[in-house]
Amino acid sequence: MIDVPTLVEQARQGRPRAVARLISLVENASPHLREVMAALAPYTGRAYTVGLTGSPGVGKSTSTSALVTAYRKRGKRVGVLAVDPSSPFSGGALLGDRVRMQDHATDPEVYIRSMATRGHLGGLSWAAPQALRVLDAAGCEVILVETVGVGQSEVEIAAQADTTVVLLAPGMGDGIQAAKAGILEIGDVFVVNKADRDGADATVRELGHMLALGESRKPGDWRPPIVKTVAARSEGVDETVEALEKHRAWMEERGELAARRRRRAGDEVEAIAVAALRSRMGDLHGDRRLESLAERVAAGTLDPYAAADELVDGVTQA
Structure with a gap:
């Protein structure tokens, strides 16, 4: 069991093992990553x-x-x-x-x-x-x-x-x-x-x-x-x-330092959002929605861009 609040507090005290553990959670895309980032944000x-x-x-x-x-x-x-x-x-x-x-x-x-x-x-x-x-x-x-x-x-x-x-x-x-x-x-x-x-x-x-x-x-x-x-x-x-x-x-x-940090934060948020969408799209292999769209594109009744738009709408609204 990972005690995130304790790890964060120990990291704030400069304890190397706690810092190492938190970075390992980041590298391994741990299920606790969201909790870690929320706890770190104020500091x-x-x-x-x-x-x-x-x-x-x-x-x-x-x-x-x-x-x-x-x-x-x-x-x-x-x-x-x-x-x-x-x-x-x-x-x-x-x-x-x-x-x-x-x-x-x-x-x-x-x-x-x-x-x-x-x-x-x-x-x-x-x-x-x-x-x-x-x-x-x-x-x-x-x-x-x-x-x-x-x-x-x-x-x-x-x-x-x-x-x-x-x-x-x-x-x-x-x-x-x-x-x-x-x-x-x-x-x-x-x-x-x-x-x-x-x-x-x-x-x-x-x-x-x-x-x-x-x-x-x-x-x-x-x-x-x-x-x-x-x-x-x-x-x-x-x-x-x-x-x-x-x-x-x-x-x-x-004010350039603050501007650079805002851009960096924006890029980070975008990367996380894109990764989440990619993950959801990856789960579509074998999904009937994808197969149906593929059949229509192959038959020439639907173009691939329109099919992609329909698929993205389905994933983001799900």
């Missing part, structure tokens, strides 16, 4: 969510770990949601990020959770929005969301984060990839990591040129900064945090 909306994305090999996990250290120095409780590729055998996360973040494993003010994509495209797990709510309610003041690193399909993070950080590295052709992927449009802060390598300055120039070409900003609009870092040595990380805080302040001043 959410406080965390600042930062998404980190970029191609494989740019140092996302190392950068995430360095940012955790920087925020902890500022006294912040930090949550990390590291979305890993799914294991082809178990369906679980490969946990590569846990390996790279061992420095924070014993810090009670840091919670790190790896989540599997389970086949979901876009660089995130389908359960990520609800998992973010759990971390928010658990008192995490900053939540870092690290995406899979799958390349050009990985722009979904922009819809889930308050601020999106795009990581690049010299010598990897990232500038060209960024232009192709549409990543220039989703980045609020750009970080050229591994800046001690040859070609770092050229990567910064190329990125700056691309941003200038794509600009259609009005006076007062946010202009994404480009920060050089060597995350493995914690160089440039404080500058990255400063850029993030400036973006947050800019959004709060103009």
